[in-house]
Amino acid sequence: MEKTETRVIVFTCNWNAYSSLEAAGVEGLSYPAGVYAVKVMCLGRLHPGLILKAFEQGADSVLLLGCPPGECHYGFGNRHAEEVFAEARALAHLLGIAEERLRLDWLDVGDGHAFVEKVTAFIEQLCSFQPSTLPPSH
Amino acid sequence: MPDPIKQTITRHRAYYCLECGKCTATCPVARQDSGFSPRRIVEEVVAGRAHAVLESPLAWACLTCRRCSEICPSDVHYSEFTRELRILAREIGHQGACTHGDTIHTWMRMMADPALKQNRLDWLMGDLQVSPTSDTVYWVGCLPYYDVLFRRQGFQGVDIARAAVRVLNALDIVPAVLADERCCGHDLLWQGDVNTFRHLAELNLELLRSTGARRIVTSCPECAYTLKVDYPAFVGNTGMEVLHIAELLSASDLLSAIRHLLSATRHPPSATHHSPSATYQDPCRLGRYMHVYDAPRQLLRALGIEIVEMAHAGKTSTCCGTSGWTNCGATSKAIQVERLREARATGAEMLVTACAKCQIHFLCAMDDPRLGAEIEMPVRDLITLVANALE
Ligand code: SF4
Numbered sequence: 443m444e445k446t447e448t449r450v451i452v453f454t455c456n457w458n459a460y461s462s463l464e465a466a467g468v469e470g471l472s473y474p475a476g477v478y479a480v481k482v483m484c485l486g487r488l489h490p491g492l493i494l495k496a497f498e499q500g501a502d503s504v505l506l507l508g509c510p511p512g513e514c515h516y517g518f519g520n521r522h523a524e525e526v527f528a529e530a531r532a533l534a535h536l537l538g539i540a541e542e543r544l545r546l547d548w549l550d551v552g553d554g555h556a557f558v559e560k561v562t563a564f565i566e567q568l569c570s571f572q573p574s575t576l577p578p579s580h
Numbered sequence: 581m582p583d584p585i586k587q588t589i590t591r592h593r594a595y596y597c598l599e600c601g602k603c604t605a606t607c608p609v610a611r612q613d614s615g616f617s618p619r620r621i622v623e624e625v626v627a628g629r630a631h632a633v634l635e636s637p638l639a640w641a642c643l644t645c646r647r648c649s650e651i652c653p654s655d656v657h658y659s660e661f662t663r664e665l666r667i668l669a670r671e672i673g674h675q676g677a678c679t680h681g682d683t684i685h686t687w688m689r690m691m692a693d694p695a696l697k698q699n700r701l702d703w704l705m706g707d708l709q710v711s712p713t714s715d716t717v718y719w720v721g722c723l724p725y726y727d728v729l730f731r732r733q734g735f736q737g738v739d740i741a742r743a744a745v746r747v748l749n750a751l752d753i754v755p756a757v758l759a760d761e762r763c764c765g766h767d768l769l770w771q772g773d774v775n776t777f778r779h780l781a782e783l784n785l786e787l788l789r790s791t792g793a794r795r796i797v798t799s800c801p802e803c804a805y806t807l808k809v810d811y812p813a814f815v816g817n818t819g820m821e822v823l824h825i826a827e828l829l830s831a832s833d834l835l836s837a838i839r840h841l842l843s844a845t846r847h848p849p850s851a852t853h854h855s856p857s858a859t860y861q862d863p864c865r866l867g868r869y870m871h872v873y874d875a876p877r878q879l880l881r882a883l884g885i886e887i888v889e890m891a892h893a894g895k896t897s898t899c900c901g902t903s904g905w906t907n908c909g910a911t912s913k914a915i916q917v918e919r920l921r922e923a924r925a926t927g928a929e930m931l932v933t934a935c936a937k938c939q940i941h942f943l944c945a946m947d948d949p950r951l952g953a954e955i956e957m958p959v960r961d962l963i964t965l966v967a968n969a970l971e
């Protein structure tokens with residue numbers, strides 16, 4: 443069966459990243475249909491289990507979008523997110539998940555165009571993969 | 581149709597319960613949490629009120645440490661009884677409170693995917709010798725995974741795997757290690773997820789049988805017990821001898837080989853020679869489940885380490901406080917703190933464990949700014965000590 447769509451879970455923080463997603467919606471910008479956004483108050487709320495669970499439940503890839511360095515609304519959240527991301531990436535590597543399938547990035551507040559660019563670029567680099575590196579169709 | 585509750589009661593001898601309460605009196609959980617009583621749970625289930633137990637968080641409180649089984653006059657198999665109740669509880673939608681955000685159970689379930697291709701052998705480098713045609717499989721378990729998750733606590737999981745191979749190599753055993761090994765399923769089974777356990781076991785059995793080896797050596801007591809006892813009971817026999825590495829190394833020929841190697845590497849004793857002291861934590865699966873009490877102690881003595889026993893040791897040893905990565909909380913912490921105080925009271929220089937999980941739990945409990953030095957103590961892994969002594 444042909445894989446029709448790359449399914450991406452995008453974890454966004456409530457502040458910069460989610461406001462950019464909303465801005466994309468308000469401006470009527472379109473982005474790939476396989477993008478499923480999951481809003482958390484802060485990326486620091488994530489732990490490796492949630493990221494692995496996204497893969498377990500059938501995500502082809504996972505993108506974490508938070509606030510730029512130094513701009514976390516809670517002070518330490520994006521530093522913590524970096525630690526969590528490093529652990530999740532190491533676990534994903536053990537589980538045979540190619541490192542291109544998991545990324546941590548940031549967005550400025552309310553930048554709809556940047557949101558669309560980042561998710562599109564993430565999906566495009568994934569599509570350059572051999573299908574065999576993705577899990578079987580669900 | 582046979583009633584599964586009745587079958588559970590019969591299979592694990594709950595009908596024989598005398599309601600003496602010895603289990604509750606000796607249980608480390610009940611000692612910290614007066615709401616938990618194994619006696620009362622047996623009584624409730626036998627009296628036909630199993631549904632109340634299945635729906636209660638108390639169904640997930642037991643550590644399955646078998647401390648109570650050592651003392652029960654009626655030989656009620658409380659741990660296995662609990663395990664079956666959990667399987668039934670899960671069927672009606674209940675589960676224990678997972679600690680670590682379900683990270684560990686998630687990777688375990690992910691390993692049940694037959695298409696999985698792991699990168700689990702990155703630690704295998706340098707002069708470690710392995711051979712795919714060996715008659716001995718070294719079963720690594722989830723060590724590379726725990727290594728990632730518990731680095732912050734100072735746990736070095738892959739060093740244990742390296743140490744195991746180093747020790748085997750020093751004794752002229754070149755083991756096979758398997759790139760497609762999966763979690764043995766121990767924690768899922770004991771938390772009632774028997775279906776995923778079966779999937780993992782089937783995949784592992786196929787892999788193990790394809791090696792043509794005659795024995796499996798593990799560094800994890802839980803892997804050893806699962807492969808040896810639960811695989812045959814639930815899915816099938818490996819057809820291979822299964823040993824924890826401490827059991828293997830304490831065989832007389834290997835123990836004398838270790839002594840011989842040590843006499844060659846050790847510096848001659850001087851007048852100021854100080855022999856280190858240690859106290860030893862019996863892991864539940866290695867001790868009460870597999871009755872391996874002497875082997876690790878023999879190994880420590882062979883290294884010239886003096887053993888100072890804790891107040892509860894051997895058959896009466898206290899569990900490290902958490903089991904199956906479930907329900908860790910104030911009760912677990914209280915058990916761990918009490919155990920660490922007991923270990924420190926021996927005056928020994930280090931606490932030695934033969935189970936990675938015991939080590940992780942003690943390291944985590946010690947990371948406590950409030951109690952700090954009161955419970956701090958170096959925790960060392962048994963096989964790593966052996967490997968380092970042989971260098
Ligand atoms: S120790 Fe055994 S007989 Fe006594 S109450 Fe507990 S389960 Fe029943």
Ligand code: SF4
Nearest residue numbers: 607642643645646648
């Ligand atoms: S197995 Fe251990 S934790 Fe469970 S009831 Fe018995 S003594 Fe308590």
